[in-house]
Amino acid sequence: MARFYALAAAAMLLAGGWRRCAADVGDFAPCLGFFYRSWPPKGLAGTPICQRFSNRYRFATLYDRQRRSPWLSAYVFTPPAGKRPSASWKYEPQLAYPGADGNMIPFPPGPVDQNVVESQAVELDYINSTYSRGHLNPSLHHRSREDRNATFTLTNVVPQKVGSNEGPWEILEQTVNKTLAAYCLGEAYVVTGVIPYRTGERWLKNHRVAVPEYMWSAYCCPNYNDSLPEELKDAFPTYAAIGRNDRNSTEEIVPVSKTAKKQFRGYDVRRMPLETLEMYLKDRFSTVVSVFYEQCSGSD
Template identity: 60%
Template sequence: MSQRKMLHFSTGALLLLLPWFGSLVLGEVNKDFSNCLDFFYDKTPPQGISAPGYQPICQRHKNQYHFASLYDRQRRVPLYSAYILSPAEGKRPNSTWMYEPQLAFSRAGSEMTPFHSPVDQNVMESQAVFQDYKGSNFTKGHLNPSMHQKTKEDREATFTLTNIVPQQKGSNSGPWNQLENEVLSRYKAFCKGPMHVITGAMPYESVERWIKNRVSVPEYMWSAYCCPSYSSDLPESVQPFFPTYAAVGRNDRNSEEEIVPVNVKARASVRGYDVRRMTLETLEGILRQRLSMPISLFHGQCQ
């Protein structure tokens, strides 16, 4: 296996990515999230993620910001997407897949752009493209799911590959989809103000997995929400879920069970893609250990 595939969150890997930042100019792909801080609780992005290889993207579609993503150029996947949950007022849109032109050309327009054939070589080098997923046996897993977005334009904006990771079908349409529906139901029933959600991907700890030697496959998915304003008369059974809660889901049914145990009684199609619900503190502890970064997802722990 080549040295490139073996890269993980280490100093050596990060140094390889420094040249990318010399060509960046002001735009929606920028040095920080200053243009889209509203998608983060208290206008504060997650703290402790200081690696220069991660690229902030204010996801812009039809002249509006819709959510924010921190993109890993080396792995060609987002580390996370951050958004404000707002139940969909309509159906899942027909998927027109898009890319971020400023990842390829620093002076390009700031709007996400539909793929055209043939795909420009500079685009292919800078990010994942639609062809990476064709025949890969992986689904295109949304970090910001379209049905967590209110308007048609909001939902369309989630169909950019800078919001997508390779996800096993058993996870994407099984336990992980159930988690997304649970969060949506909890918001509708008990949240009295904005719910800020951050959903991300966790790479393999040592030997990484790739599709087509280009796009990193996550070993786990993770998600956390912050709802600081909620019903004052929460049922006792619901109280542990506010103001924050979190989860980690398996994206490899053969992974060890230290982080997420396997339910051996689950039906065969989803067995091994279990989701473990947990506190925000537990998730942050897992991320700190796996990513070797002092991560804090919500400012003041959403208090």
């Protein structure tokens, strides 16, 4: 009888383990803590992924299987510590095999399993392309080495022009880092996503991975230092930005600076209130998009 109960308990643990793994893809329930008030953004359709690394959830991603590219990633900001880790790119096994272990896995040195190739972006997609791998959830916005390593998964990156990734968008990430580290007193929730082209998709060289026209980001810090400098009075509790990923885009959303350095000109970033960002998202996606619960109002 004792052996029976031991076997039953083991079976329940195993079943529970499989349920937790299966919930990593297709369900945000295990990782709602990465969203303000446990409320994921509304209005965008895709496959939810609770990004798990070393048996811990690190952030959340809304993924588009057809575009082999994320719509957004959401995470809790923590001030970084130490050097940026070396890139060890990973993939999400459950996109290829339902019920697979929920931990992201480093790409092998040799050929990649065809199920993985068909289900998501792989390293070969980016090699010899004119785009870099642009993090939605950047390593810079995390303290622990494990959290930083977890950002190097291709389900968290989009094709981003180097002039954006190493220019105005990098400056935005650094500015957000300094602002939240200095003035946010509680949890800071960040959501970063992409805006597709209005007509027709653009693709990487092999027509597998969709290229966004713009990138956007917004943070929510409901508890912050009241002694803000004048230039940051409108930057709390929330603020947002849109960045150009195409030099040839019109200037309706993001004007082009005439004084920017030549190699970065055309990849400008425009900072704006959350309401303005959501207005542009509504226009491009033809539906109401809400990034934070009640626009990050009230105490956390």
